[in-house]
Amino acid sequence: KGEVPLPLSPKGEVPLPPSPMGEHGKTADSVMESMDWNTFVAISEANKDPICWADRSESPPLPEVPRSPGRAVQLHQKFSSPNRKRPIEESIRILEERQVKAQLQRGRLQEEKTHKLHLQTRKVLEVREYQDALSRQRREEMDEKMHRAEHLRESFLQEIVKKAQSEEAKVCEIAFINSLEAQNKRIEVLQKHEDHWARVQHRQREKQRRHQEHQAREEAAQQRHRLLETERQARLIEKERKRREQDAKREQLRSERDKAREEALREKARERERKREARNLAFQMSVEELERRIQLKQDESSKRYDLQLEQIKERASSVPRPLSSDDAPCVGLYHTQKWCTLCKIKIISPVYCLSHLRGKRHQEVVSSLTPEQSDPALVITEAPLEEQGLSKLQVQVGERLRAGKKRARKLKQKMAGWAKEQKVVVNETVQLKAKSRLQKVVNELNKVVESHGRQDDLDVGILGHLDHVLSEISRVLSFKISDDIICFCQLGGVTTLVQLLVVFTRRVVLAKPFEKTLISVVGILRTACGESVDVCARFILTNQFAPTVELLVQYLATPQSRPHPHADDDVPAYLAPPMERQLCLLHSASLSVCPPLLSLLGTILSRLSRYAKYESHVLDCIGLLVSVGFVDRLSHCFAAILVPIIVPELEQLVIGGINLLIAATGYLHRRVVHVFGDPPDDTTQLLLVLKQTELGSLLTLLYAILLHDGPPRHSSVPPPLSVHTLALAMAAFKALNNIAIIDLKMMQACLGSEGISLEFRHVVSYLLWHCSHYPNSALLQELILSIGYCCVLNSDNQVFLQSGRSPTLLQLMCGLPFDYFTKPELTGLLYPTLIAACYNSQENVGILSQEISCKLMSSFLQESMHIFKEESKGVVGVPDFYSLPYRFPKCHWESALQFFSN
Numbered sequence: 001k002g003e004v005p006l007p008l009s010p011k012g013e014v015p016l017p018p019s020p021m022g023e024h025g026k027t028a029d030s031v032m033e034s035m036d037w038n039t040f041v042a043i044s045e046a047n048k049d050p051i052c053w054a055d056r057s058e059s060p061p062l063p064e065v066p067r068s069p070g071r072a073v074q075l076h077q078k079f080s081s082p083n084r085k086r087p088i089e090e091s092i093r094i095l096e097e098r099q100v101k102a103q104l105q106r107g108r109l110q111e112e113k114t115h116k117l118h119l120q121t122r123k124v125l126e127v128r129e130y131q132d133a134l135s136r137q138r139r140e141e142m143d144e145k146m147h148r149a150e151h152l153r154e155s156f157l158q159e160i161v162k163k164a165q166s167e168e169a170k171v172c173e174i175a176f177i178n179s180l181e182a183q184n185k186r187i188e189v190l191q192k193h194e195d196h197w198a199r200v201q202h203r204q205r206e207k208q209r210r211h212q213e214h215q216a217r218e219e220a221a222q223q224r225h226r227l228l229e230t231e232r233q234a235r236l237i238e239k240e241r242k243r244r245e246q247d248a249k250r251e252q253l254r255s256e257r258d259k260a261r262e263e264a265l266r267e268k269a270r271e272r273e274r275k276r277e278a279r280n281l282a283f284q285m286s287v288e289e290l291e292r293r294i295q296l297k298q299d300e301s302s303k304r305y306d307l308q309l310e311q312i313k314e315r316a317s318s319v320p321r322p323l324s325s326d327d328a329p330c331v332g333l334y335h336t337q338k339w340c341t342l343c344k345i346k347i348i349s350p351v352y353c354l355s356h357l358r359g360k361r362h363q364e365v366v367s368s369l370t371p372e373q374s375d376p377a378l379v380i381t382e383a384p385l386e387e388q389g390l391s392k393l394q395v396q397v398g399e400r401l402r403a404g405k406k407r408a409r410k411l412k413q414k415m416a417g418w419a420k421e422q423k424v425v426v427n428e429t430v431q432l433k434a435k436s437r438l439q440k441v442v443n444e445l446n447k448v449v450e451s452h453g454r455q456d457d458l459d460v461g462i463l464g465h466l467d468h469v470l471s472e473i474s475r476v477l478s479f480k481i482s483d484d485i486i487c488f489c490q491l492g493g494v495t496t497l498v499q500l501l502v503v504f505t506r507r508v509v510l511a512k513p514f515e516k517t518l519i520s521v522v523g524i525l526r527t528a529c530g531e532s533v534d535v536c537a538r539f540i541l542t543n544q545f546a547p548t549v550e551l552l553v554q555y556l557a558t559p560q561s562r563p564h565p566h567a568d569d570d571v572p573a574y575l576a577p578p579m580e581r582q583l584c585l586l587h588s589a590s591l592s593v594c595p596p597l598l599s600l601l602g603t604i605l606s607r608l609s610r611y612a613k614y615e616s617h618v619l620d621c622i623g624l625l626v627s628v629g630f631v632d633r634l635s636h637c638f639a640a641i642l643v644p645i646i647v648p649e650l651e652q653l654v655i656g657g658i659n660l661l662i663a664a665t666g667y668l669h670r671r672v673v674h675v676f677g678d679p680p681d682d683t684t685q686l687l688l689v690l691k692q693t694e695l696g697s698l699l700t701l702l703y704a705i706l707l708h709d710g711p712p713r714h715s716s717v718p719p720p721l722s723v724h725t726l727a728l729a730m731a732a733f734k735a736l737n738n739i740a741i742i743d744l745k746m747m748q749a750c751l752g753s754e755g756i757s758l759e760f761r762h763v764v765s766y767l768l769w770h771c772s773h774y775p776n777s778a779l780l781q782e783l784i785l786s787i788g789y790c791c792v793l794n795s796d797n798q799v800f801l802q803s804g805r806s807p808t809l810l811q812l813m814c815g816l817p818f819d820y821f822t823k824p825e826l827t828g829l830l831y832p833t834l835i836a837a838c839y840n841s842q843e844n845v846g847i848l849s850q851e852i853s854c855k856l857m858s859s860f861l862q863e864s865m866h867i868f869k870e871e872s873k874g875v876v877g878v879p880d881f882y883s884l885p886y887r888f889p890k891c892h893w894e895s896a897l898q899f900f901s902n
Contacts, residue, residue: 397692400685401629408627411620412546418617419543438476438488444469445496449503470520477527485528489535494528497521498544501551515592522596529603536604537614545604545621549628552597556633591649598656601625605663609670622664623684631661631686635693638701643708644725651724654701658731661696665738672741675789675881676889679743687743695739695750698732703759706766718770726779729767733782740789741881751790752797760790761800761809768812775817781829787813788833788887798841810837810844814851821852831860832887839888839896857900865893 086094343361448466473493476484488494500521529536539545605621608614625631634657645651664686671680682688690696705725721729740747751760764783771780787809791798801810813834820826835857838844848854864884880886888896 393692397632400688400692401632404627404629404685408624411624411627412543414620415540415543415546415624418541421541438473438484438491438493441469441472441476442488442491442493442496445493445500449496449499466517467520470517470524473524474520474527477524477531480531482532485532486534488528489532489538494525494535494539494544495542497525498547502547518593519596522593522600526596526600526603529600529607533607533611536607537611539604540608540614540617540621545601546624548597548601549624549630552594552601553628553630553633555593555597556630556637591647591653595649595652595656598653598660602656602660602663605660605667609663609667618667619684622667622686625660625664626685626689631689631696632693634661635697638697641701642704644705648724651728655724655728655731658698658728658735661735662731662738665735665742669738669741669881675741675744675886676793679746682743687739687746690739691746691750694753694756695736695747698735699756699759699763702729702732702763707762717773718766720774721770726776729763730776730779730782733779733786737782737785737789740786741886744789744792748790748794748797752794757797757800761804765804765809765812768809768816772812772815772817780816784813784829784833785882785887788836791833792836792888793839793892795841798837798844801837802843802847808847810847811851813837814848821856827860828884829882831857832884835861835884835896835900836888839892839899845900854900858897861893861897861900865897 444465448469473488477488501518525539529539605618608618637657638654641650641654645654664684668680668684668686679687694700705728706721736747750756764787767779767783770776771783787801791801802808807815813830816830820830834848838848838857845854861884868885868890
């Protein structure tokens with residue numbers, strides 16, 4: 001393809017190109033040299049035969065002689081004779097054979113044509129190569145001739161130049177001779193002229209020499225004069241320098257005297273200010289001491305009055321009222337412990353006395369006696385001397401506290417190991433933040449700690465500077481920028497603040513300025529930990545948790561002022577009698593320092609509870625809180641409150657302590673998979689301490705705050721409770737619900753014990769009565785949950801729901817607002833508690849059926865079973881402790897459905 005075939009002659013031969021000799025006698029080489037390939041192809045096309053090879057092959061050969069006339073007619077008659085006609089199939093076959101043969105012949109001829117064209121092309125190329133060689137040879141011969149002609153021409157020109165040079169040399173010789181003569185004459189004239197100028201120059205040089213000698217003498221004289229002037233100026237400069245040095249010395253001495261005088265004046269001013277502050281502090285402390293003494297005298301008088309009232313109440317309560325009465329006994333302990341002669345049980349308070357007389361154990365013993373023998377006036381007597389010692393529970397608590405000290409030491413060593421592991425990482429991170437704006441204030445804090453870290457007491461003069469530094473840190477952290485907070489922690493600010501807290505604790509008595517600074521330090525720590533989980537993690541991993549806990553326990557154990565005069569100095573505040581404990585607590589520095597410390601620790605535990613990687617660390621921190629006796633001290637503080645709280649600082653302390661218990665129990669209850677299964681391993685011993693302290697004395701605290709004026713009268717409207725009291729009650733019941741989720745049986749056993757059961761029933765009844773008049777959905781939710789956890793699968797605890805005057809606890813739940821029986825989200829909260837309270841209890845079901853229909857319970861169970869079957873097919877998510885499976889065991893759903901249906 002793309003090649004142009006050469007024309008063929010009629011005989012099938014390829015025609016040769018034109019003769020090498022063209023017009024005007026041109027040779028073939030010159031013609032081919034001037035002809036290109038396109039011209040050659042055009043010539044071949046012009047000479048091409050118009051008849052194609054196919055027609056030529058099928059046409060008959062040309063005759064060599066002329067044809068005779070009539071030959072065509074004869075041939076036509078011959079060929080059109082019927083005898084020569086063939087069948088159509090034969091004609092078609094012959095035609096196809098001819099076409100095949102023609103096709104083969106065309107292919108062969110095309111190949112031959114292509115071969116000949118290639119040969120002709122090769123010949124053309126050979127001719128071109130020959131012509132190129134011949135052209136190069138001619139060009140070389142011509143170049144050689146030109147070179148030889150150039151050489152001859154140059155030789156001829158050189159001969160002409162030689163002739164011209166010989167004639168010019170003769171002319172030059174004559175001119176040279178003439179120039180020599182003229183030059184000699186000129187030399188003679190110049191010689192005479194030079195001699196004249198030499199004499200003139202000699203005279204001028206002599207004159208100049210004499211002038212130079214004169215100038216040299218003048219210069220020497222001037223040089224000597226300059227040297228003398230320089231020496232004189234040097235002497236003057238030296239005198240001036242010495243005079244200036246003397247003036248500078250006199251000025252320096254005068255400035256030093258002035259500075260010393262000013263420094264002495266400033267020192268005197270500081271001394272006067274220090275003495276004035278010391279006088280003010282001494283005056284303030286004397287005023288506080290005077291106020292304390294006045295308060296102590298008032299407390300003594302009120303104590304004597306309260307002691308008389310207690311003795312009167314004790315004598316009055318020695319004869320219990322009939323069992324039909326539902327009066328709430330007074331708050332407080334017996335001055336002399338009582339003894340039940342039938343049950344051989346020691347009774348410590350009127351609450352325990354009334355609860356024991358109504359208890360199952362005492363009723364079983366009394367059922368076999370006559371009314372005269374079971375008279376409470378005869379049964380309840382003063383405890384014998386041998387029974388007034390420590391009880392078994394108190395002995396167990398003492399042993400646990402002693403073992404807790406050893407365990408606390410091990411935990412502190414373990415936390416110190418965490419700090420060593422984190423030390424390298426913190427130092428590397430600090431280098432990255434060396435230019436932070438917090439670096440300056442952290443360095444100033446370090447200077448304060450280093451300068452006062454080894455002293456036994458703090459100087460009042462540093463408080464102003466320290467307050468300024470703390471206010472600057474608080475201002476920076478108040479913007480709640482995470483980078484600034486993390487930078488402050490990485491620079492060691494948190495560690496320095498904790499060390500500063502340790503320095504403050506060395507003062508046994510803290511004045512108001514020191515308390516204010518200490519509260520500012522704790523507030524900064526709480527802000528930093530509340531805004532960043534990383535800061536909370538570093539607070540624990542760098543061993544700052546243990547010193548903070550020790551500080552908290554110290555303030556809970558050591559009162560600010562001296563203890564009550566009648567109290568034993570060797571007895572800690574939390575082991576003193578109730579009134580003295582309350583007085584110590586009210587006059588303690590814990591009212592101002594402990595609330596922020598409790599809030600700080602609660603914030604750290606609650607923030608880290610969502611991260612599984614800190615689980616072991618948080619458990620060790622909770623274990624340290626338990627081992628150092630914090631829960632015991634907090635429980636004794638709660639038990640010491642016998643009247644409603646009117647001091648705001650005390651309210652903050654109580655709420656802070658309960659929130660810390662919520663954080664600790666909340667972290668443990670997140671590890672619970674199912675409420676009704678086996679409780680998790682109590683590695684922290686928190687559940688044991690809560691069991692021995694009667695659930696942290698939470699119900700005792702609520703009972704003293706809510707029922708100090710006696711039992712509620714449900715016929716009237718209850719007095720509105722303060723916001724702090726409602727928050728305290730909600731926090732307490734939230735902590736109780738967390739304990740129930742962790743260990744349900746322990747919680748039910750504590751609530752069913754003597755004394756606690758009565759307090760629980762009265763407190764819950766009062767709060768339900770209050771919520772019926774002053775709606776509080778959050779508090780009501782916690783109350784309903786706690787009642788359900790208390791009664792589920794526990795027949796003994798189901799009994800006290802129906803005890804007491806009307807309306808009973810069960811009737812109060814049935815009298816809740818109508819929304820709790822219509823809205824699905826509220827029925828899902830109330831119905832599980834009603835099911836747990838009435839399951840397998842005919843008496844409770846009878847009371848329930850009088851208020852509402854039991855079909856509501858059965859339909860709710862059916863819907864819950866249907867929903868549970870559908871949800872069990874999906875993916876298991878986070879446990880919902882408000883749903884029925886976590887408040888009533890699934891294995892009892894069928895029997896409960898049958899029970900309520902019947």
